[in-house]
Amino acid sequence: MMFYIKTAQYTATHINKTNIQ
Known part of the structure; x- marks a missing residue:
């Protein structure tokens, strides 16, 4: 779960x- 949120x-x-660029 944590890895998914980080990604x-x-x-x-x-x-x-x-x-933006």
Whole structure:
């Protein structure tokens, strides 16, 4: 469960970074 949440947060951050650039 913890790993899934960590991965989801990382993916969301990566998507936000891509949208900003």
